[in-house]
Amino acid sequence: MNPLGVQDSPEPHASEYGDLSTIDRSVRIPVLIFFASATLWLVIASVFWLLTSVQMCAPNAWWTFPGVSWLTFGRSYSVFLNSFVYGWASSAGIGVGIWLVSRLCGVAARGLSLLISAAVLWNIGLGLGLLSLLAGFSNGKELLEYPSYVGFILFLALALVSFWVILTLQSRRPGPLFISQWYLVTAFLSFPWAYATANLLLSAGAAASGVSQAAIQWWYIGSLIGLWFTPICLGLAFYLVPKSVGCPIYSYNLALLGFWALLLLAGWTGMSHLIGGPLPAWMVTISIVANVLMLVPAIAVALNFHRTINGKFEVLSWDLALRFIVIGTMAYTFYSVEGAMISTRTLGRIVEFTLVTVGHTHLGLFGFISMVLFGGLYFIIPRLLDRKWLFTQLIKSHFWLSLIGFGLLLADLTVGGILQGFSLQDAKIPMNAVNDILSPFLLGQSIAVFLIVIANLGFAAAVALIFLAPSRVRKSGKIASETTLEVTVN
Amino acid sequence: MSSPHDHQVEGVEPHSKDHLRNFGDEGSASRKELPEPEVGNAPIPFWLLGVIGLGIFWAGAYLFSFSGGFKADVFDHEPKFGVQTGGSKSAPDPKVVGKALFSSNCITCHQATGQGMPGQYPPLVGSEVVLGEATNHLIAIVLKGLQGPVTVKGQTFNNAMQAWEAQYTDQQLAAILTYIRSDWGNSGPPITADMVKQVRDEVKDRKDQWTWAEIKKIPPKNLTTGSGGNPPQDQQPAAAPAPGAQPPPASAQSPTSGSK
């Protein structure tokens, strides 16, 4: 047995070995553009996240820019949301998707001009979107704020990538479709469809009037989370988890169940945000049912991962990318459980309109999606650049600070939101008093966000360093592994 | 059922820390990766199938019970068939009701402490207008609003208070006024819905907000001792001159109040 545990013959036993680096090199440029821009957008989103958090604590303090119209809370918050969702998470997700589709199809990528055009268009759209929101041209609908011309540009970019994905799948090497490929197909077919529908029907022109706007908006948000981000992140996890621990996925049948259940339910989940709202009762009820049944794919996926990695948990001690991914998928389970709970009428009517829903959204966007994407970027970037991460301590600090910061944020928003919810239910407590109850929690939010922002900046620094570092490997200092992020210990 | 680890790919050591001490810097890390993942074929556990079955059963029951027949104009998931449930039949304490109503709108200007804001909104605590004998003036102010300068407790306020007659019923206004006359150390006889109704009828032709000068021209009446209505609780009227006497000179000007 080879003491290194890896094959040292030029042609390893599995024929795709040598091809992996060819494949990686073929998609390197567009994927790195998406990753680099994603990191930049993460920095922008983090700055605005911190700004909005402190604006909630001290709306009139000079250092929160009161009275500056383009930085007012209402605009900063839309910039934070959109930069985070479309700038960071979607860019990183598209990059991951492209890389994963290439690898799993086993062919060197062709039609790169499609992808590079998409990357450029995507960022142009995001940049125009950022300026529009700051200038006050917003649709005022959560996650659909970009004006319609920006939405059109972003949709074009998405369509180009999806087209490329389908082309690549058609020309893949023969063999069964791997689990991740099911998820990626779902993501790249559903999301452009959802995005186009929502933008056409909701922005300028407002083809849909009245409450149908609310229905379409929440359908879109449910699809964004459940059929865009969730499949990309689960697809990544289904590939990297078994690969990193050297064991196969526990059960094909469980994976099948989890996949089809997600596809069946996810589009229906959005409406439970409108309990008591002006939509027919059946729409809200069906949403509640869908949210509760989402426990099925969550359990299926959690069980599958747990039994895959069971007995191999020590890999987490040195494989830092895997750490992010495992924490992220655990967060997915929590997200689904919390989602099922707060979507019921009994609990939902209390926590509606409170910080609890904010915390839940952040659990999904940061705890699950961002953590998995961090893991993905930590795995993929060195392979595309043929370099190593320089200071693994930075990566470890990023991990722990993210975990602590986010844990604090979730606890703070959930507890504060529950208190807010009960206070709102009691008509004898005026709004002023409710806000009084909230103020320590808004302060806690600022502190937690500050920690997360520092962690994100650490990530950005690591990415900047690996991009800008010379290609020579440093012989001194700790060296990250090439197959995983293992660190040699003294 | 065999352990998933039996399917370990051959020829590859279980991962350990030792084997990565040397690697060159040539070539891609991908060449040294573990092989591509495979998928085992363990069956779905029975308990999970049971849970799913229960879930589908629950889902169906919930969906058909609470969907209002899938009609587009049914918004309550549990439509009420006639009798309203809940709510006690005994008359609630007007002070409690009044405080809740006060807290939704009036509090924005007059504040929860009833102190108002210096230079902007007059206080209600110890206010001559609130506690004075001319209860019809108090009611008229709340019904039609007030604008222009007015003095309360020696301080002048020059603001505008909107009319509240359209927003509140007689019962609700009576509750609010009863409340403000009984909290923060204030002590005045309660106002009843009949008193409010009486004043509402008297001033119904007026379109604009009052000015204080116009209020003073209204003959003051102490409706709590008049024939207007019986206070629900046994209270002595505040010591005051007989009905018909001039109201105290200082007056409160309430600015436009409202909820947040």
Add this chain to the structure above:
Amino acid sequence: MNKLNRLFFGVLVLFGASWLGMVAYPYLTFAGLQPNKDDATGEVVPTGKPGTAEQGYHVYAANGCVYCHSQVVRDKSDGSDIDREWGKRRTVARDYLFDRYIFLGASRLGTDLTNIGARQTDPQWFYRYLYNPQAFSSESVMPAHRWLFRTVKINEEPSSDAVKLDGADAPPAGYKMVPTAEGKALVNYLLSLKKNYALPEAPEPTE
């Protein structure tokens, strides 16, 4: 599942089902709604908004008001909305019939605004609130929207547009504070927010 086509078909059918239920159905159903005509008075509700109020939609959207304010009144069984005087009855689909853009909102850091135009009828109140929310509500985290106002010299007499501000907020002598066109549009929009008419599908709850 070896066939890509089966996957495509699956996505089309299953995602398409949610598209049908959550997009096509509401779009078609609610587009056909008609306002309600009261048999006794002949009154038709809801009514559309005046022109300047329509412009106010964009100002409301631009400044992100929806991130803290909701525009939904829930039933008594779901919350204290009615007890808080945010409305006399729950809101239903027809209430939003003529709303070109709706902002139901998902957060109540601030009060609900469905009927703010019924609770506050004086534009001055809105101007002053937007200028300095903390003067009205000390714990409020609402930003002061000062860019919706500008200071101009007083010509001969103060104009009716002038916002009455006192104390530290007052403009310097010889000047008055007036709302910009955006400010006026926003306030007109807020003044138009009233849904306090009766609709048969949403009876007022009995006390």
